[in-house]
Amino acid sequence: MRSAFDFAPFRRSTVGFDRLFDMLENSSGQSQENYPPFDLIKTGENQYRIELAVAGFKPEELEITAQQNVLLVSGRKSDETSDERVDYVYRGIANRSFERRFALADHIQVKGADMRDGLLVVDLVREIPEAMKPRKIDIGTGAERSAIGAATPRHRARRSTPRLNTPDHWR
Known part of the structure; x- marks a missing residue:
């Protein structure tokens, strides 16, 4: 679109x-679907945490998949026969399956996940490769440059083979 x-x-x-x-x-x-609700927390300079409210889900009903630049969290409720015997007067806790996608920046890695108090906690860290980190470039002195210039010849030697159709003073 x-x-x-x-x-x-x-x-x-x-x-x-x-x-x-x-x-x-x-x-x-x-x-965007707003289920399940989540918090995004910055816990350090390069550390982040995503907390998803997944009340009613067991750890085995949740799946976390980290692909390149995408974190996919999905939940599928297992078919339990015990729910059929329960006669709910009001059911406010969502019991539906979900799939939530998070776009990750470059070099963000998933470090782990845990379930605490009805929250799925996913820890993330930004690991920038050494080759991409800023580095300081030292500036040389004029003495180093003149030593480099002295090593290269200033004039080319005359060609030993004559050129055709060229005046003698151009050789």
């Missing part, structure tokens, strides 16, 4: 941001 905003001018003047513009275009027209 196309958004009301045209990203074409930005696409022309940027390199490598195609995924970002695709996400903006695809997410603007879709209605």
Whole structure:
């Protein structure tokens, strides 16, 4: 689905941001389901935590899948025959299956998950590879540059073989 905003001018003047513009275009027209509710918490400079309210689900009924740049949390209620014998007057705790997707930035890794007090807690950490971290570049002195320049010859030697159709003073 196309958004009301045209990203074409930005696409022309940027390199490598195609995924970002695709996400903006695809997410603007879709209605997001709000079940189960969640909190996103920053626990450190490069640490994050997602807490999903999954009351009524057992750990074996939940599944967490981490793919490249996507975290998928899904829950499927098992068919229990004991629920058939219960006569509910009011049922306010949602008992439906769900699938929740989280778009992860580059270099975000899932470190683990745990169930506490009806919450599914997923710990995330950003691990930037050494090659992508900023590094300081030392600036050399003029003495180093002149030593490099002295090693390279300033004039080319005359060719030993004569060129055809060229005046003698050009050789």
